[in-house]
Amino acid sequence: MKKLYSVLVIAILASLVLAACGAGGAKATNLLDAIKQRGYILVSTDPNYEPQSFLNTEGKRPSDTKCPADALTTAEMQGFDVDVAKAVGDDLGVETCFATPSWDAITAGNWADKWDISVGSMTITTARQQILDFSIPYYYTPAVVAVRADSGITDLAGLEGQSLCAGSATTYEQWLNHDMTGLGLPEASIYAQAPNVTVVPLETDQECAQAIASGRNDFVGYVTSATVVDANIAAGFPVVKLGTPVYSENLAVAFDKKSSLPSDTLRAEVDKLFTAMHSDGRLAELSNKWFSSDLTQDPS
Amino acid sequence: MQSDSTSGHVVKPAPSQAELLYEAQQRQTRNFRTNVGLSWGILLLILVYLFSGQNFLGIKTIHLDFEFIRNNMFFIAGGLGQTLLVSVLSIILATILALLAALGRLSTIPPIYALSTFYVSLIRGTPLYLQIFFFFLALPQLGIILTGLMAGVLALGLNYGAYMSEIFRAGLASVGKGQREAAIAIGMNPWQTMKRIVLPQALRFALPPTGNEFIAMTKDSALVSATGFVHEVMWRATRVGRAQFHNLEALIMAALFYWVMTLILSYVQGIIETRLSKGDR
Numbered sequence: 001m002k003k004l005y006s007v008l009v010i011a012i013l014a015s016l017v018l019a020a021c022g023a024g025g026a027k028a029t030n031l032l033d034a035i036k037q038r039g040y041i042l043v044s045t046d047p048n049y050e051p052q053s054f055l056n057t058e059g060k061r062p063s064d065t066k067c068p069a070d071a072l073t074t075a076e077m078q079g080f081d082v083d084v085a086k087a088v089g090d091d092l093g094v095e096t097c098f099a100t101p102s103w104d105a106i107t108a109g110n111w112a113d114k115w116d117i118s119v120g121s122m123t124i125t126t127a128r129q130q131i132l133d134f135s136i137p138y139y140y141t142p143a144v145v146a147v148r149a150d151s152g153i154t155d156l157a158g159l160e161g162q163s164l165c166a167g168s169a170t171t172y173e174q175w176l177n178h179d180m181t182g183l184g185l186p187e188a189s190i191y192a193q194a195p196n197v198t199v200v201p202l203e204t205d206q207e208c209a210q211a212i213a214s215g216r217n218d219f220v221g222y223v224t225s226a227t228v229v230d231a232n233i234a235a236g237f238p239v240v241k242l243g244t245p246v247y248s249e250n251l252a253v254a255f256d257k258k259s260s261l262p263s264d265t266l267r268a269e270v271d272k273l274f275t276a277m278h279s280d281g282r283l284a285e286l287s288n289k290w291f292s293s294d295l296t297q298d299p300s
Numbered sequence: 301m302q303s304d305s306t307s308g309h310v311v312k313p314a315p316s317q318a319e320l321l322y323e324a325q326q327r328q329t330r331n332f333r334t335n336v337g338l339s340w341g342i343l344l345l346i347l348v349y350l351f352s353g354q355n356f357l358g359i360k361t362i363h364l365d366f367e368f369i370r371n372n373m374f375f376i377a378g379g380l381g382q383t384l385l386v387s388v389l390s391i392i393l394a395t396i397l398a399l400l401a402a403l404g405r406l407s408t409i410p411p412i413y414a415l416s417t418f419y420v421s422l423i424r425g426t427p428l429y430l431q432i433f434f435f436f437l438a439l440p441q442l443g444i445i446l447t448g449l450m451a452g453v454l455a456l457g458l459n460y461g462a463y464m465s466e467i468f469r470a471g472l473a474s475v476g477k478g479q480r481e482a483a484i485a486i487g488m489n490p491w492q493t494m495k496r497i498v499l500p501q502a503l504r505f506a507l508p509p510t511g512n513e514f515i516a517m518t519k520d521s522a523l524v525s526a527t528g529f530v531h532e533v534m535w536r537a538t539r540v541g542r543a544q545f546h547n548l549e550a551l552i553m554a555a556l557f558y559w560v561m562t563l564i565l566s567y568v569q570g571i572i573e574t575r576l577s578k579g580d581r
Contacts, residue, residue, distance in 0.1 A: 047539050054543035055536075057375035070447055070529045100539075101448075101528040105437075112440030206542040214548065235545045 126184025142245030147221030393457025448529020
């Protein structure tokens with residue numbers, strides 16, 4: 001019996017030691033060099049949003065791709081964010097690959113090196129800056145409230161006491177919850193205070209829009225970016241934008257503060273690229289291509 | 301066939317009472333099967349009609365965008381391979397764990413018995429959805445970075461292993477005590493008894509329910525899509541559905557694929573079960 005106990009203890013200790021040794025050694029000393037060495041950059045983006053980032057279901061994965069098996073290639077993805085990510089990859093001279101974790105996993109930080117950067121229209125907020133580093137903004141979207149077309153509501157005051165939907169872990173949810181510190185936007189970017197409403201957070205804002213379109217009445221409207229509402233209206237959803245934008249978001253590329261290799265040189269490279277792309281009009285061109293309007297001018 | 305001895309010449313013998321009974325039984329079975337088949341057809345037609353978007357005699361039906369379905373059908377079906385891969389890998393892991401846990405449960409050594417019951421209790425006492433996220437989010441802190449697929453397989457395997465350990469335990473218990481005693485009597489040691497006498501009989505008992513668990517697992521594998529890294533049927537359906545605002549159509553397509561897949565697997569399972577039961581006395 002004693003022998004068996006000791007065998008068990010040894011087995012447990014051995015498995016713990018093995019677990020601790022799981023991490024492999026990397027040669028490069030910063031993320032930029034590591035990316036160049038392996039020949040591809042792994043970008044996380046949330047393919048739930050047309051026209052920002054969505055799947056190209058007809059795209060064929062190239063046979064000579066360097067992307068990991070569970071990552072998607074540029075052929076399988078499309079959208080504004082995807083084109084911006086591709087510009088980053090091209091600038092570094094590497095292939096661009098896409099990881100597709102859920103949005104909360106991206107905004108939560110601690111990526112464990114599963115992907116290098118996030119190019120997913122992420123708003124720079126104070127809360128997110130605690131765990132993530134941001135590039136300079138590559139575009140700006142106005143956030144708006146959309147309501148059911150037959151609701152009869154015409155202004156923000158009319159929403160008092162009603163229910164509004166937002167994607168969970170989005171800035172829209174924070175704005176609705178009056179979480180101004182978490183939102184952390186400059187005063188100049190906030191145009192209106194949220195009315196006192198019951199907030200219904202769903203997995204993404206797309207569920208909010210579809211719930212209304214399917215005839216459910218758990219809430220009268222939802223908060224999301226003007227681009228998403230435009231796409232919803234274009235798809236024939238019975239919603240209207242409520243007045244003017246409520247705030248403006250600065251959208252940027254995010255880097256994990258806890259990545260095992262420092263990302264500062266990579267961030268400097270991305271900043272340099274975006275500055276160039278802002279001034280030579282390449283970003284404006286991409287914006288016109290996907291949104292039919294130029295959203296790359298700083299409104300503040 | 302025997303000739304009729306009373307009439308003196310050879311005629312086709314009148315069917316015996318037993319033959320008549322047998323035939324009537326056969327006819328009844330055939331009739332029953334035909335009627336079940338017909339009813340299935342009718343139910344299927346009603347289901348199809350419910351999704352036709354037609355408005356007939358004031359009965360409302362569900363309207364679907366068939367163009368979206370046509371355009372994305374093959375893309376969503378492309379995830380079937382991943383779904384099956386996750387399920388097959390997980391059921392292998394689950395079977396191994398279940399067998400170990402069941403053996404541990406029968407053990408008289410306290411730490412081994414405790415380990416087995418602790419594992420089963422912990423895993424059965426927490427939701428599968430949560431376990432999948434746990435392996436995806438917590439293990440990197442220990443330096444173990446699993447891919448989404450591996451985290452999913454680990455969670456599904458551990459989860460089903462815990463549930464299936466009951467099946468294996470029942471399988472082991474189904475082997476009569478007399479069998480073990482007989483094995484010991486002819487001089488086998490416990491290991492030989494387990495390997496030669498108990499396990500072969502227990503596994504035959506445990507195989508059909510394991511097949512059922514596998515079929516159930518093909519559907520639970522949809523939860524693995526939550527981490528976003530396994531591009532199986534459910535992941536593909538939710539992404540194209542959300543981006544193009546057709547969640548309903550996309551999910552119905554996924555449902556159809558899962559259903560067809562379980563129909564096929566159930567059929568295979570039926571064949572295996574008939575085969576295994578042949579040796580039963």
